[in-house]
Amino acid sequence: MDADSVDLDRFEDMVMQALEELPDWIQEAVAGIAIMVDDEPPPDWHGRGLLLGQFHGVARTRIGSRVPGSLPDRIELYRIPILKVSRTTDDVAARVRKVLGHEIGHAFGLGEDRLRELGWY
DSSP states (O other), rough: OBBBGOOHHHHHHHHHHHHHHHHHEEEEEETEEEEESSSSSOOOGGGGGGOOOOSSSSSSSGGOOTTTTTTOOEEEEEEHHHTOOOSSSHHHHHHHHHHHHHHHHTTTTTOHHHHHHHOOO
């Protein structure tokens, strides 16, 4: 099937499936992180390149530095940009897994260079 046929419900199912496929220890480590889906990145992002997902929060390695009263940590995946870089529904599911893994890496304090080395870029 064509990637453009992946509606929001199907996309959210793919995200849930990707989460369920993670090892138990990772699921436990990210249990306090909200995993969210939106169609597009925030409006202030436009014009700065293609954004497939983002981690907002304090890396698990620095959790003691959280400011009291701060927003909860969250990972956002953006459906439309992911569809743009995918051709089939299988491509979408694979990209969801990769973007989710990439953003979880940020949640564990990994930077772009290390994620690239590990193949999560």
